[in-house]
Amino acid sequence: MILKAIVRDYTSSGVPVGSKALAAQLPMHVSSATVRNEMAALEELGLIAKTHSSSGRIPSVKGYRYYVDHLVQPDPIKANDIDIIKSSLEGQFLKIDEIIETSAKILSNLTSYTAFSLKPEHKQSRLSGFRLVPLGKRQVMAVLVTDNGDAESQTFNITTKITGDQLEAVVRLINDQLVGKPLDEVLSALKSEIPMQVVNYLQQPEGFLKVFGDVLTKAAQERFYVGGRLNLLNFSDSNDVDELKSLYTLMDHSDDMADVLGQPSDHIQVKIGSEMTNDILKDYSLITATYDAGDHGKGVIALLGPTRMPYSRMIGLVGAFRQELAQRLIDYYRYFDQ
Numbered sequence: 001m002i003l004k005a006i007v008r009d010y011t012s013s014g015v016p017v018g019s020k021a022l023a024a025q026l027p028m029h030v031s032s033a034t035v036r037n038e039m040a041a042l043e044e045l046g047l048i049a050k051t052h053s054s055s056g057r058i059p060s061v062k063g064y065r066y067y068v069d070h071l072v073q074p075d076p077i078k079a080n081d082i083d084i085i086k087s088s089l090e091g092q093f094l095k096i097d098e099i100i101e102t103s104a105k106i107l108s109n110l111t112s113y114t115a116f117s118l119k120p121e122h123k124q125s126r127l128s129g130f131r132l133v134p135l136g137k138r139q140v141m142a143v144l145v146t147d148n149g150d151a152e153s154q155t156f157n158i159t160t161k162i163t164g165d166q167l168e169a170v171v172r173l174i175n176d177q178l179v180g181k182p183l184d185e186v187l188s189a190l191k192s193e194i195p196m197q198v199v200n201y202l203q204q205p206e207g208f209l210k211v212f213g214d215v216l217t218k219a220a221q222e223r224f225y226v227g228g229r230l231n232l233l234n235f236s237d238s239n240d241v242d243e244l245k246s247l248y249t250l251m252d253h254s255d256d257m258a259d260v261l262g263q264p265s266d267h268i269q270v271k272i273g274s275e276m277t278n279d280i281l282k283d284y285s286l287i288t289a290t291y292d293a294g295d296h297g298k299g300v301i302a303l304l305g306p307t308r309m310p311y312s313r314m315i316g317l318v319g320a321f322r323q324e325l326a327q328r329l330i331d332y333y334r335y336f337d338q
């Protein structure tokens with residue numbers, strides 16, 4: 001009870017918690033001396049620590065870990081929070097990425113922390129079609145569409161030596177051989193048999209193959225969005241400009257952030273400080289959760305905040321948010337599948 005009270009008080013106020021304050025809020029009558037003795041025992045266990053400026057105590061990383069694993073109870077979600085989530089997700093979205101990007105902003109606004117959202121995994125996405133759209137002045141747009149409705153495009157220039165008939169023949173080749181295949185198989189074919197066939201139509205196919213490969217890679221890669229980047233400045237204890245730069249750089253690299261987010265399970269997970277893979281995050285906590293979009297896969301939402309975050313409220317919010325986001329995506333897919 002004392003550890004739970006210390007965590008909740010400190011995450012709420014940021015002020016080290018003293019024995020008198022604890023004695024006043026415990027559900028039974030005990031003296032300050034008794035509370036001090038129990039606090040000393042918790043300190044010996046490494047669950048709380050004494051600050052230099054006060055006789056009060058603060059939770060240690062080990063104390064937060066014990067609290068999250070054994071004591072935390074997610075706060076019931078407020079009706080106002082649900083209304084905000086639902087109304088923000090009810091906008092007119094033209095593609096899945098817009099919903100995922102908006103979700104990161106909503107979660108960040110609700111919590112005042114930095115939020116991440118990762119769209120449903122598309123390892124099973126299949127190529128639905130590939131097109132080239134002339135834009136004039138020897139400029140062409142390559143458009144690739146997947147079976148889940150996602151589209152990627154890239155504009156490139158062609159030389160006068162390449163004719164429209166040649167490009168149309170290459171497009172037919174790609175669609176005839178690759179439409180309906182999973183994107184990872186399409187990527188594999190692009191590195192093996194496709195170049196040998198494209199050379200029958202284009203004398204120098206390297207430029208075209210690079211454009212097709214770039215668009216295909218964008219469609220196949222996992223993509224995450226960040227909401228509330230600047231919120232990091234509100235709770236960072238560091239005045240080290242280089243450290244803050246490293247933190248922002250980390251958020252811009254998909255592979256590095258994928259390592260940090262890890263492989264979330266169906267349960268809400270909390271990583272605290274050194275439990276994360278990157279030392280830059282030693283003073284932060286990360287809450288991650290999957291959301292299930294049915295046949296269209298599972299995505300991830302995450303919340304990055306200070307170790308001193310109100311875990312009960314944040315875990316409750318993340319739990320409710322992932323349910324609302326999943327339902328919004330299922331409704332979107334159902335609408336476009338009609």
